[in-house]
Amino acid sequence: MAASSLSALRRALIPRLPDDHKGVFGHALIVGGSRGMLGAPLLSTRAALRSGVGLVTLALPRSLQDAAAAAVPEALTLGLPESPTGSIESSALAVIQEALQSRRFTVVAIGPGLSLAPGAQEFVFSLLEGVSLPAVVDADALTALAGAAKRAREIFAGRRSLPCVFTPHAGEMARCLGLHRTAAVLKNRGASAMKLAQDWRGVCLLKGRNSVVSDGRESAINATGGPSLSKGGSGDVLTGLLAGLWAQMIASGRFKGSPMETAFGAAALGAHLHGMAGDLAGRALGAWSTTASDVIDNLPQAFKKLSR
Numbered sequence: 001m002a003a004s005s006l007s008a009l010r011r012a013l014i015p016r017l018p019d020d021h022k023g024v025f026g027h028a029l030i031v032g033g034s035r036g037m038l039g040a041p042l043l044s045t046r047a048a049l050r051s052g053v054g055l056v057t058l059a060l061p062r063s064l065q066d067a068a069a070a071a072v073p074e075a076l077t078l079g080l081p082e083s084p085t086g087s088i089e090s091s092a093l094a095v096i097q098e099a100l101q102s103r104r105f106t107v108v109a110i111g112p113g114l115s116l117a118p119g120a121q122e123f124v125f126s127l128l129e130g131v132s133l134p135a136v137v138d139a140d141a142l143t144a145l146a147g148a149a150k151r152a153r154e155i156f157a158g159r160r161s162l163p164c165v166f167t168p169h170a171g172e173m174a175r176c177l178g179l180h181r182t183a184a185v186l187k188n189r190g191a192s193a194m195k196l197a198q199d200w201r202g203v204c205l206l207k208g209r210n211s212v213v214s215d216g217r218e219s220a221i222n223a224t225g226g227p228s229l230s231k232g233g234s235g236d237v238l239t240g241l242l243a244g245l246w247a248q249m250i251a252s253g254r255f256k257g258s259p260m261e262t263a264f265g266a267a268a269l270g271a272h273l274h275g276m277a278g279d280l281a282g283r284a285l286g287a288w289s290t291t292a293s294d295v296i297d298n299l300p301q302a303f304k305k306l307s308r
Contacts, residue, residue, distance in 0.1 A: 002220060002221065003220065003221050003222070003223045004213070004220040004221070004222060004223070004268045004271075004272060006306070008265070008268065009268060009269050009272050009306060010306060010307070011255070011265070012245070012249060012255060012265035012266060012268065012269040013269060013303075013306060013307060014052065014245075014248040014249060014252050014254050014255065015254065021054075022054035022055055023054055023251075024054065024251065024252050025052060025053050025054035025247070025248045025251055025252060026053050026054055026055070026106035026107065026244075026247030026248050026250060026251030026252070027053070027054060027055040027056070027057065027103060027104060027105045027106050027247060027251070028048045028051075028053045028055070028056050028057070028105070028106065028107050028108075028109065028240070028243040028244045028246075028247045029056075029057050029059060029096075029103075029105040029107070029108040029109070029133070029243075030044045030045050030048060030056065030057070030058045030059065030108075030109050030112070030239075030240055030243065031059045031060070031080075031088075031096070031108060031109065031110040031111075031114075031127065032044065032059075032060060032088075032109075032110065032111055032112040032113045032114045032139070032140075033058075033060035033061055033064055033068070033088070033112070033113045033114070034061060034082075034085075034086055034087040034088065034113055034114060034115035034117070034120065035061070035063070035064070035085065035086025035087070036086070037113035037114075037115060038060070038064050038067060038068065038071075038113065039113065039233065039236075040112035040113030040139070040233065040236045041058055041060055041068070041112045041113050041236070042058075042068060042071050042072060043112070043233045043236040043237050043240065043292050043293070043296070044058075044109060044112045044236045044237070044239045044240030044243075045058045045068075045072045045075050045240055046072060046237075046240065046293075046296050047236070047237040047238070047239070047240035047241040047244070047295075047296050047299070048075075048109075048240035048241065048243055048244035049072065049074050049075060049240075049244070050241070050244075050296055050299040050300065051240070051241050051243075051244025051245050051248070051299075052244065052245070052248055052303075053106075053243075053244035053245075053247045053248055054247075054248075054251070055076065055103075056072075056074070056075040056076065056240075056244070057075065057076040057077065057078055057099070057103060057105065058072065058075050058076070058077050058078070059077070059078040059079075059080055059092075059095075059096060059099075060077070060078075060079070060080060060088070061079070061080055061082035061086055061087065061088055062079035062080060062081070062082060063082060063086060064086075065077050065078075065079040076103070078095065078096070078099055079095075080092035080095055080096070081095065083117060083119050083120075085117060087114070087115040087117035087119060087120040088114065088115075088119065088120045088123050089119040089120075089123065090119050090122040090123045090126050092123055093123065093126045093127055093130050093131070096127065096131060097130060097131065100131065100133075105133055106133070106134075106246075106247035106250050106251045107133060107134050107135070107136065107243050107246045107247040107250065108127070108131060108133045108134075108135050108136070108243070109135070109136035109137075109138065109239050109240060109242070109243035110124060110127060110128075110135060110136070110137060110138070110141045111124075111136075111137060111138035111139035111140050111141030111142060111239065112138060112139050112140075112235075112236040112239055112240075113139070113140070113236075114139065114140035114141060115140060116140055116143060116144075120140065120144075121140075121143075121144040121147070122144075124137075124140075124141045124144040124145065125144070125145075125148070125151065125152075125155065128155050128156075128159070128164070129155055129158075132162060133162065134162050134163060134164070134165075134246060134250065134259070134263065135162070135164045135165075136164070136165050136167065136239055136242050136243045136246070137164050137165070137166050137167070138166075138167045138168075138235060138236075138238075138239040139172075139235065139236070139239070142166065142167075142168050142172045142175070142176060143172065143175065145176065145200075146172070146175035146176045146178075147175075149176075149178060152200060153199060153200065156200045156201045156202060157201060159201070161259050162259070163201070163202045163203060163259050163260050163263045164200065164202040164203070164263075165202060165203045165204075165205060165242060165246070165263050165266065165267050166196060166197075166200060166202055166203070166204050166205065167205045167207060167235065167238060167239060167242070167267075168196070168204070168206060168207065169206075169207045169208060169235065170182045170185045170186055170189075170206070170207075170208055173185045173192055173193075173196065173204075173206055176196055176200075177192060177195060177196060177199075185206075189206055189208070189210075189212050190212050190214070190219055190221075192206060192212075193205075193206040193212040193213070193214040193219060194214045194216055194219055196214075197214045197215055197216035198216035201216070202215075202263065203215045203260070203263045203264050203267050204216075205238075205242075205267045205270070205271055207235060207238070209225070209226070210222060210223070210225075211225065211271045211275070213264065213267045213268045213271060215260055215261075215263070215264045218264075220268055222268065222271040222272055222275055223272075223275075224271075224272050224273075224274075224275025224276045224278075224279055225271075225274065225275025225276075225278050225279065226275075226278065226279060226282060226287070227282070227287040228278040228279065228281055228282030228285075228287045228290040228295075229274070229275070229278040229290075229295065230287075231290065231291055231292055232292065233291070233292030233293075234274075234278070234292050234295060236292065237274060237292050237295050237296055238270060238271070238274045241270050241273060241274055241299070242266055242267060242270035245266045245269050245270050245273075246262070246263065246266035246270075249262050249265065249266055250262060272306065273299065273302045273303065273306065274295065274302075276302035276305060276306070277295045277296070277298040277299045277301070277302040278290065278295050278298075280298040280301050280302060281294040281295050281297070281298045284298075
């Protein structure tokens with residue numbers, strides 16, 4: 001495996017033209033959150049807003065909608081049916097399908113702060129089956145899929161031209177592959193990423209030092225990122241950033257490639273920018289004190305460095 005080349009990364013970075021407007025750059029839908037876990041989807045939304053995507057909608061339990069709208073005023077919000085314990089219910093699918101008709105989402109990201117409640121877990125499957133959008137799948141959504149591997153494979157086999165990007169850390173990857181030990185993943189990260197991509201017919205971005213991106217046939221190693229990213233919320237930032245980048249590549253029509261090539265390009269670009277923003281934050285603040293929000297704040301400089 002070779003490191004992602006700067007030329008390939010820059011090809012995935014959608015340029016701006018004088019007459020562009022927000023509609024050119026797509027609409028990212030972030031789905032997640034539950035009582036006590038509002039921070040995760042907020043971080044994803046803030047990162048998506050920094051990605052250059054035209055519009056972002058955060059869909060989350062209705063009881064959290066007002067707080068979310070105040071925290072990220074640049075984003076739209078969508079309140080979803082929730083359980084008595086404050087997690088998204090599977091009936092939320094109908095609300096998202098209705099919103100899709102008017103808001104015309106480009107990419108959906110699901111998982112941050114979703115919770116492991118049974119209704120929320122079932123919602124993961126219903127969304128992936130019932131919404132025809134490319135999807136970034138992370139966090140609690142990966143756990144749901146790992147717990148029903150046969151059903152997951154059937155869903156992904158049926159999505160065909162709508163690939164998913166999966167963003168597990170090593171522990172999540174072990175669960176997704178049905179392994180009992182994380183050490184088995186760490187022993188051969190490249191083979192693990194390739195296997196999940198093949199099994200689930202998508203793109204795997206295995207997080208960690210030198211993140212691996214694989215589409216099941218070819219893989220690339222990300223050269224940016226370090227200990228500054230070893231904080232809660234860093235993965236949520238990557239999820240939102242990746243969704244926003246991918247939406248731009250699709251909506252603008254300026255990235256020429258198959259759906260799988262586009263997904264791979266978005267994952268590689270997202271990993272690079274996320275790692276670079278973490279490196280920049282770490283240099284300024286130190287690896288000890290850098291937070292996920294600091295990574296978001298350094299995304300503008302990461303974009304500038306890549307686009308030079």
